[in-house]
Amino acid sequence: MITTSLVQAIPQGVDYIRILPELILSAFGIVIMLLDPLVDEERSQKTLGLIALAGTIAGLLSTWHMAQSPGLAFSNMVRVDSFSVFFHFLVIAIAAVVILSSFEYMAVQKIRAGEYYALILFGAVGMALMTSAVELVLIFIALEISSISTYILTGFRRNEASSSESSLKYFLLGSFATAFFLYGVAMMFGATGSTNIDIISRSLQAGPVQVLVYVAMALMFVGLGFKVAAAPFHIWTPDVYEGAPAPITGFMSTAPKAAAFAVLLRVVFAINAPGRFWLIWVAAALSMTLGNVGALVQTNIKRLLAYSSIAHAGYLLVAFAMTSPENSATGISAAMFYTAAYAAMNVGAFAVVSHFANAGERYVTLEDYEGLGRTSPLLAATLTIFLLSLIGIPMTGGFFAKFYVFSAALKANLIGLTLIGVINSAIGAYYYLRIIVMMYMRESRKEVPVARIPFGLGIALATSMVATLYLGLLPNRILQNAQQSAQDLLRQRVPNPTNAAQTQPSEAVQPY
């Protein structure tokens, strides 16, 4: 017995393959940190950025390699299945696009620091680990890796008071929310004697559910709700998104959100969290309404997109309100498709905003966008596609994302929530269309210089545009992938005697 548990505890070669993307991204991040002080500051920026980009590409390739050996690793702490592979691809691809769109931004804002790129990579490590971790404490650590990196990135325009202020707010409220998440983990540990999601799931199915479990679920929902910017834990979002550097806002509003939604999917569906229905119902309805209503009155485009991201978190949460197993599968796949589509369009929109903002982020109000259709038709057309996708116009990813979520909700008989969602989509259309109207139908009232689109940003925009249109025209492949992952995730819930023997960790019941 002792020898087998020891052999299990020693990591095998395959264990490392199952965290290969994280290892590679960390290695590239460390290389950038080491090179940063050695190379000439003026010229090094682009080089370090390119190393980071190479890191993300290596990360994507290693994700493919990781996908070939699914299973558990490191004493059942990490699980590689199609679910985690899906989110690995998503998070690392977002990091790559953000790095591409940062080259020009960093040069224009005259920010010189290699650790910017290193932090994006470290953040991606944390987010990728969040999606494959099946141990609540490991999820907590991964969450902190990603959060701490983003806290620093938010404050990267060091000399701007608004940037450090937004960083402070993000940091204080973020740690506050993480403490709640951790308290929930402790409660769950107290209720079930384990922090492993599989074991928790099994012990919850075995007996009557204690009060402690409900408390634990609620506390964990507070922590994760903060990370995905769902109401009523959304108040930080507009301030933080406004103060952060524009490419980082694009990063923050997509990658950590996707990772947090992945954790939420695992916690909600793999554990089959008890008593979650009304919690999620209220949070979804509130997020959609408050996000859209808040966005109506905004004059700063970053704030507007922040409120829009709250609203989109609400639409996404609708997919979490499913309770029966059949509906859960459609809900999970709809949520996964939504995160992918939202990431594509939002990263693209923020890439346009970061190009347009210019030195010191001077041009970020809606007024500045007046007449953009004439002065810079290509940029305006790109932004229009992203905005149409955010509305949910057919032929774009946003349409199918909303379509799948709402049809899943209808199938699960969530008429009220679907109705609120559809009404909110109509409200949302107003403020997105307002930007488009301003770009094409108004004369520009002030001189706004628009630089030529540089190569790196061009690729970033093209990638997100192709992804948005691809998801809108040929959604089948990604959807099938999402459905497969949903099946994988739900299968883990069913107690399987052969699996159960395997997943029993040796330390759970060991006396000391």
Added chain:
Amino acid sequence: MVPLSYYLVLSGFLFACGVTGFLIKRNIITIFMSIELMLNGVNLSFVAFAAHWHALAGQIFVFFVMVVAAAEAAVGLAIIIAVYRTRETLNIDQVNLLKL
């Protein structure tokens, strides 16, 4: 032996103290200390549950939490210094450039 509930009540009390401090204090450093208090409350309940379940893992978690809290403190203090440099105040009410 001290019953489990005593520890849990104490840890809940510590956590609640932290939450209250976070909400009512106006000095950034004090707010930050309140967060640490919340984490320590959590740590106490981890240890208590570890003893209850005879699971060593619960005590190991405390070390992880402490390490993460230390990393968070390093970043947090750096951010507070950056804010102080631009605003010359540690009162959260005066850090109000962005409308909340």
